[in-house]
Amino acid sequence: METDSDSGGSHISATPPRCQNPPSPPPPQTNTLSSSNSKVRVNPSHLSETKKPTKSKPSQPAPPTPPPPPSDSTPLPTLPFQIRRSFSQNPSISAFNSLETLPAGFCSRLASFTKIQKPSLRFENDQSLPTPSNPQGINGIKSDAFAKKKKQINLVSVDVPLPPAKLRKCNGEGNFVRLNLNNNKRKFANKGKRNKSFRGKLSYRRSKKKLNKNETESKGAEDEYGLIIENLEQNQKNRRAAGELELVEDAVRAVKDEASNENLGRLLRLVYGYDSFRDGQLEAIKMVLDKKSTMLVLPTGAGKSLCYQIPAMILPGLTLVVCPLVALMIDQLRHLPPVIHGGFLSSSQRPEEVAETIRLIQVGAIKVLFVSPERFLNADFLSIFTATSFISLVVVDEAHCVSEWSHNFRPSYMRLRASLLRARLNVECILAMTATATTTTLRDVMSALEIPLSNLIQKAQLRDNLQLSVSLSGNNRMKDLLMLMKSSPFTEVQSIIIYCKFQFETDLISRYLCDNSISVKSYHSGIPAKDRSRIQELFCSNKIRVVVATVAFGMGLDKRDVGAVIHYSLPESLEEYVQEIGRAGRDGRLSYCHLFLDDITYFRLRSLMYSDGVDEYAINKFLCQVFTNGMNSHGKLCSLVKESASRKFDIKEEVMLTLLTCLELGEIQYLQLLPELNVTCTLNFHKTTPTLLADKDKMVATILKKSETKQGQYVFDIPTVANSIGATTIDVSNQLLNLKMRGEITYELKDPAYCYTIVEVPSDFCALSAHLTKWLSEVENCKVRKLDRMFHAAVFAVDVCEKMHGCNGSLHTPCLQKNTLDYFRGDDNCDVPNKIGQSSPFLRADIKVFLQSNLNAKFTPRAVARILQGIASPAYPSTIWSKTHFWGRYVQINFQVVMEAAKAELLNFAGKDVL
Numbered sequence: 001m002e003t004d005s006d007s008g009g010s011h012i013s014a015t016p017p018r019c020q021n022p023p024s025p026p027p028p029q030t031n032t033l034s035s036s037n038s039k040v041r042v043n044p045s046h047l048s049e050t051k052k053p054t055k056s057k058p059s060q061p062a063p064p065t066p067p068p069p070p071s072d073s074t075p076l077p078t079l080p081f082q083i084r085r086s087f088s089q090n091p092s093i094s095a096f097n098s099l100e101t102l103p104a105g106f107c108s109r110l111a112s113f114t115k116i117q118k119p120s121l122r123f124e125n126d127q128s129l130p131t132p133s134n135p136q137g138i139n140g141i142k143s144d145a146f147a148k149k150k151k152q153i154n155l156v157s158v159d160v161p162l163p164p165a166k167l168r169k170c171n172g173e174g175n176f177v178r179l180n181l182n183n184n185k186r187k188f189a190n191k192g193k194r195n196k197s198f199r200g201k202l203s204y205r206r207s208k209k210k211l212n213k214n215e216t217e218s219k220g221a222e223d224e225y226g227l228i229i230e231n232l233e234q235n236q237k238n239r240r241a242a243g244e245l246e247l248v249e250d251a252v253r254a255v256k257d258e259a260s261n262e263n264l265g266r267l268l269r270l271v272y273g274y275d276s277f278r279d280g281q282l283e284a285i286k287m288v289l290d291k292k293s294t295m296l297v298l299p300t301g302a303g304k305s306l307c308y309q310i311p312a313m314i315l316p317g318l319t320l321v322v323c324p325l326v327a328l329m330i331d332q333l334r335h336l337p338p339v340i341h342g343g344f345l346s347s348s349q350r351p352e353e354v355a356e357t358i359r360l361i362q363v364g365a366i367k368v369l370f371v372s373p374e375r376f377l378n379a380d381f382l383s384i385f386t387a388t389s390f391i392s393l394v395v396v397d398e399a400h401c402v403s404e405w406s407h408n409f410r411p412s413y414m415r416l417r418a419s420l421l422r423a424r425l426n427v428e429c430i431l432a433m434t435a436t437a438t439t440t441t442l443r444d445v446m447s448a449l450e451i452p453l454s455n456l457i458q459k460a461q462l463r464d465n466l467q468l469s470v471s472l473s474g475n476n477r478m479k480d481l482l483m484l485m486k487s488s489p490f491t492e493v494q495s496i497i498i499y500c501k502f503q504f505e506t507d508l509i510s511r512y513l514c515d516n517s518i519s520v521k522s523y524h525s526g527i528p529a530k531d532r533s534r535i536q537e538l539f540c541s542n543k544i545r546v547v548v549a550t551v552a553f554g555m556g557l558d559k560r561d562v563g564a565v566i567h568y569s570l571p572e573s574l575e576e577y578v579q580e581i582g583r584a585g586r587d588g589r590l591s592y593c594h595l596f597l598d599d600i601t602y603f604r605l606r607s608l609m610y611s612d613g614v615d616e617y618a619i620n621k622f623l624c625q626v627f628t629n630g631m632n633s634h635g636k637l638c639s640l641v642k643e644s645a646s647r648k649f650d651i652k653e654e655v656m657l658t659l660l661t662c663l664e665l666g667e668i669q670y671l672q673l674l675p676e677l678n679v680t681c682t683l684n685f686h687k688t689t690p691t692l693l694a695d696k697d698k699m700v701a702t703i704l705k706k707s708e709t710k711q712g713q714y715v716f717d718i719p720t721v722a723n724s725i726g727a728t729t730i731d732v733s734n735q736l737l738n739l740k741m742r743g744e745i746t747y748e749l750k751d752p753a754y755c756y757t758i759v760e761v762p763s764d765f766c767a768l769s770a771h772l773t774k775w776l777s778e779v780e781n782c783k784v785r786k787l788d789r790m791f792h793a794a795v796f797a798v799d800v801c802e803k804m805h806g807c808n809g810s811l812h813t814p815c816l817q818k819n820t821l822d823y824f825r826g827d828d829n830c831d832v833p834n835k836i837g838q839s840s841p842f843l844r845a846d847i848k849v850f851l852q853s854n855l856n857a858k859f860t861p862r863a864v865a866r867i868l869q870g871i872a873s874p875a876y877p878s879t880i881w882s883k884t885h886f887w888g889r890y891v892q893i894n895f896q897v898v899m900e901a902a903k904a905e906l907l908n909f910a911g912k913d914v915l
C-alpha cells in the first residue's frame with residue numbers, strides 16, 4: 001500500500017498513510033442497507049492489487065541558457081508589490097491597519113484612500129487597467145503584476161486600503177485586498193451591495209444594449225450614465241464606511257478602556273453583525289485580553305476564530321496564528337473581517353512575497369499573521385520580531401497537534417512549547433484552540449504550552465443538531481451508498497460530503513454516483529491544487545451537490561449549509577469522526593451524518609496503524625548516520641537526504657523528521673534542525689571560465705575543489721561547500737542566485753534533505769535508541785486504541801445499543817453522542833474489545849514458504865509482518881512486494897502476532913538478518 005498524502009499533514013502518531021491501491025471492485029451482492037453483513041471474510045485478492053508506482057523521475061539538468069541580467073535601476077521590475085510602493089510616501093496609511101493606532105483624523109482621510117482604491121476595485125474589468133490584452137494599463141502597472149496577482153493571497157497592502165464598506169456582518173469575504181487577488185474582486189467588492197434600483201438600472205442597460213446594438217452614441221451615453229451611478233454608489237458606500245469605521249474605532253477604544261460584556265458586544269455587532277456571543281467566546285476573549293494563556297475547546301463550527309480576531313483588534317502587537325496546513329491559513333485569512341489586516345508566510349511563497357509580508361509586519365501593517373509551525377525553524381523569521389513589531393498573542397490552532405497522544409500529532413508543533421516561544425519571541429499570552437481533544441491530549445497540550453488548568457474553557461465537543469446513524473455494510477457498499485442517497489432525508493439535502501479513506505475510492509464512487517445521475521466531484525490531494533480549489537468553490541456555491549473526498553477536504557471549510565456528511569469508510573478515531581461530521585450543520589439546522597461500518601476497512605486501517613513503527617536496530621543505525629556525519633564537526637552543517645536515508649533504514653520520511661525533532665527538542669538537545677533544502681547542486685558556467693571566476697570568487701574556488709565533474713557540469717553538495725567557506729546554506733544559495741542573475745552560471749538543485757547542526761553527540765547510542773523505540777511504539781499503540789474505540793462505538797451503535805439510550809432503528813444519535821463524549825472526557829488509554837484475530841493455523845507455514853521463495857532478500861520480522869499485512873514501506877515498496885500472493889493475506893490477524901511468528905521463522909533461517 002502506498003502512502004496517500006491526504007493525511008492532512010499528519011505524522012508519525014497521526015493519521016496513517018492512505019492506501020492508494022484499489023481493492024478489486026466488490027462483487028455484486030444483494031444485501032441492502034438493513035441486510036447487513038458484519039462477518040466479512042477477508043479475500044486476499046482484495047488486498048493484493050497492483051500498486052501505482054510512486055517512483056520519482058530523475059531530474060534532468062536544465063538547459064544551460066543563462067538568464068538575461070536584470071537592470072540595476074529596477075531590481076524587481078515586474079513584481080506585484082511594486083504596485084504598493086507608494087506606501088512609503090504616505091506613512092500615515094500604515095496606521096490604518098492597526099485599530100490600536102487609528103489616528104484621530106483617520107476617517108477624514110478615507111476619501112483619499114478611495115481614490116486609490118477605485119482603480120483596484122476595477123482592476124479585473126476595467127480596460128484602462130492592466131489586463132492580458134492591455135498590459136500597461138493607465139497606471140503603468142505591468143502585465144506581470146496582473147498575471148501574478150492571483151497568487152498574492154497575502155498581499156495586505158497599505159496603499160490598497162481596506163474596503164470602504166462592509167463592516168457589518170463578516171460574511172467570509174475577508175480582507176478586500178486579498179480577495180482582489182483571488183480573481184473575485186469585483187464579485188466580492190460589490191457582493192450583495194447593489195440595491196434593487198441599481199440592479200434594475202443595470203439590467204435596463206443590458207437589455208438596452210441588446211436592442212440598440214448599432215446605436216453607439218446612445219450606448220456611450222448609457223455607459224456614462226452607468227458609471228455615474230456606480231460612482232455615486234461608491235461615494236455613498238465610502239461615506240457609510242467612514243461612519244462605520246469611526247464607530248468601530250470608538251468601540252475598540254471602549255473595550256480597551258473596559259473589556260465589559262457590553263463593550264465587547266457592541267464591537268461584535270459592529271464588526272460581525274452578530275447579536276450575541278456564543279457559548280465560550282466571551283469567556284475566552286476576556287481571558288486573552290487579561291493576558292492569561294487559555295486552552296479553548298469548542299465544537300467544530302462554534303466560532304473559535306472570533307476568539308482571537310476580537311483580541312487582535314484590541315491588543316497592541318501582532319497576533320500570530322499557527323496553523324497546520326497552508327489551505328487552512330488561506331481560509332482563515334479570507335474569513336478575517338475587513339477591519340483586520342492579515343497576512344501569511346508559507347514555503348509555497350516566492351522570496352519576494354515573503355520579503356513583502358515581512359516588510360508589512362515591520363511597518364505594523366499586519367495585525368494577524370498566519371504561519372505554519374515549520375516557520376519556527378527559520379532564524380530569519382524569528383528575527384522579524386523586535387521591540388517595534390512585537391507579538392501580543394500566539395494562537396495555536398488545532399492545538400491537539402502538539403500532543404503525540406492526539407489523533408494528529410505533528411512533530412513541528414513541538415516547537416511551540418511555551419518555553420521556546422517565550423525565549424525566542426518574548427510571547428506573553430498563548431491561546432490554544434481545538435475541537436477534538438481527549439483529556440490526555442488536553443493535559444499534554446496544556447503542559448507543553450504552560451497553560452494553567454484553571455484556564456481551560458471546554459464545552460461539549462459535539463453539536464446537538466447532528467443526527468447520527470450507522471449501518472453495517474458488506475461487499476456492496478457502493479450500492480448501499482446509492483440507496484442511502486436516494487432515500488429520505490438525503491434526497492432532500494442540498495449539500496453532502498462523502499468521506500472515504502483512500503484516493504482511488506473517491507474517484508470510483510464519484511464515477512458511480514455520476515452514472516446514477518447525482519451531481520458529484522471527487523476531491524483528494526492527488527488532484528492538482530487549482531482543480532481542488534475549483535471543486536471547493538463549486539461546492540460552496542451549490543453548483544455541485546456532492547463531494548466525495550478524503551480527509552484532505554473540509555479542514556477550515558466553513559460552508560454553513562452542508563446538510564449531510566456520510567462516512568463511506570470508518571474514520572480512524574472518534575476525533576476524526578467528530579471533525580468530519582462537524583462540517584455538517586454549521587448553520588444550526590438539523591443535519592444528517594451516516595456511517596457505513598464494515599470489517600474489511602477496519603482490518604485494513606488497523607494494519608496501517610503499524611506502518612510508522614521502527615525497530616530499535618534501525619533507529620540505532622539511523623542515529624549512527626546522523627551523528628557520525630558530524631562526529632568531528634560540532635556546529636557544522638550536516639544533511640540527510642530524505643529519500644535515500646528513508647530507503648536505507650526503512651523508516652518513513654515523516655518518522656525520520658519526528659526522530660530528528662525529538663533529538664532537538666527532547667530533554668537533551670543533541671542537534672538543531674535547520675530548514676529543509678535541496679542539497680545537491682549541478683552547475684554550468686557560462687560567461688567566464690571556471691578558473692578565472694574562481695580567482696575572483698572564494699565560493700566558486702571551493703565549488704571547483706569540492707565538485708565532481710560530469711559531462712562538463714559541476715556536481716557538489718551545498719552543505720559541504722558552506723562548511724568549507726564558513727557560511728550558511730542560505731549564504732551559499734544567495735551567492736549562487738547572484739551569480740545566476742549576472743549570467744555567470746545556471747544550476748539545478750535536487751535531493752531534498754533534512755539539515756541540522758550537531759549540538760551534542762549522545763554518549764550512549766543504545767540507550768537512546770531503546771528510549772526512542774519505546775516512545776514510538778507507545779504512540780503506535782495509542783493510534784491502534786483510537787481506531788478500536790471508533791470501531792467499538794460504531795459496532796455498539798448497530799449491534800448492541802438497540803433502543804438503549806433512546807436510540808431508535810437506524811438512528812443512533814444518543815448512543816454515539818454518549819460514547820463520543822465519554823471518550824473525550826474519560827480515559828482514552830483503556831483497551832476495548834476488538835475483532836482482530838490473535839492466531840492462525842497457517843501463519844507459520846505461510847511465512848516459511850514466503851521466506852523460502854525470497855531467499856535472496858533480507859528481512860526483519862517487521863518487514864515480513866508488513867508484507868503479510870499489505871503495508872508498504874520505503875525499503876519494501878508495494879510496487880514490488882504486492883506481487884507476492886502473501887501480500888495482505890494476514891490483514892485480519894494482530895500485527896504483533898504476525899511479527900512474532902515471522903521472528904520465530906526467521907530464526908530458523910541461517911544467514912538472515914534476525915533481530
Ligand SMILES: Nc1ncnc2c1ncn2[C@@H]1O[C@H](COP(=O)(O)OP(=O)(O)OP(=O)(O)O)[C@@H](O)[C@H]1O
Nearest residue numbers: 274276277278300301302303304305306435556558
Ligand atoms: N457569535 C456568533 N454568532 C453567530 N455566528 C457566529 C458567531 N461566532 C462565529 N460565528 C460564525 O460561525 C461560523 C464558524 O466559525 P469558525 O470558523 O470560527 O468556527 P470554528 O470553531 O473555528 O470551526 P472549526 O473548528 O470547524 O474550524 C462562522 O461562519 C462564524 O462567522
